[in-house]
Amino acid sequence: MSDQPAITAYLQTSNIIDWQHPSIVELAAFLAKGHGKPTEIAQVCFQWVRDEIRHSFDYQLNPVTCRASDVLRHRTGYCYAKSHLLAALLRANAIPTGFCYQRLSVNDQGAPYCLHGLNAVYLPEIGWYRIDPRGNRGGIDARFMPPQEKLAFSPRLTEETDFPAILPAPLAVVVDALNNYQTWHSLLQKLPDLSPEMAAKYGLWQNLRPHPSNF
Numbered sequence: 001m002s003d004q005p006a007i008t009a010y011l012q013t014s015n016i017i018d019w020q021h022p023s024i025v026e027l028a029a030f031l032a033k034g035h036g037k038p039t040e041i042a043q044v045c046f047q048w049v050r051d052e053i054r055h056s057f058d059y060q061l062n063p064v065t066c067r068a069s070d071v072l073r074h075r076t077g078y079c080y081a082k083s084h085l086l087a088a089l090l091r092a093n094a095i096p097t098g099f100c101y102q103r104l105s106v107n108d109q110g111a112p113y114c115l116h117g118l119n120a121v122y123l124p125e126i127g128w129y130r131i132d133p134r135g136n137r138g139g140i141d142a143r144f145m146p147p148q149e150k151l152a153f154s155p156r157l158t159e160e161t162d163f164p165a166i167l168p169a170p171l172a173v174v175v176d177a178l179n180n181y182q183t184w185h186s187l188l189q190k191l192p193d194l195s196p197e198m199a200a201k202y203g204l205w206q207n208l209r210p211h212p213s214n215f
Helices: 007-011 022-032 038-052 068-074 079-092 172-180 184-188 196-201
Strands: 097-105 113-123 127-131 143-145 148-150
Touching: 007 097, 022 038, 022 068, 022 079, 038 079, 038 113, 038 143, 068 079, 079 097, 079 113, 079 172, 113 172
Parallel strands: none
Antiparallel strands: 097 113, 113 127, 143 148
């Protein structure tokens, strides 16, 4: 029996990915207006979250957000939170969307390390495609260029990792971190991390690529 989740898991609403919230439904419909293809809708939603939601660290903004509707309300969030909002907007448009993670050096020089959150979206033309709505700045230029990936970061150091799994829900360790700290600075000191060994327990090494044959 396959351990892969069904494609419907990538369309679900939850307390964190609350895509049925009226504000998200309204914005999702607005962004999709005039765009008939899932790829077009995915691009406009990605660009809106990337450019209109300010990254908490880059802009040094509070509060720390987690739930998709709160990210939209406060217009700020760490990378994880921005991926929650993007997933909500895409799921509200019936586009399967999951969560991916990288392990990166906080200072680009080695320890300490932290998780970085991004998304994968299912596009009918090419299948699963990863996108990173973190937000661009000097040295970071994430784009929507299927089938080519153009992510914010590429692991370079030995302890950095690009985990292959596409998860239907955000990692609990990420949700806990976002909910346990109130300011961008306090979270910056305790960014969520998983060692490669711990990541295996969360299934991050599994090459989960569910196909929507039953969608």
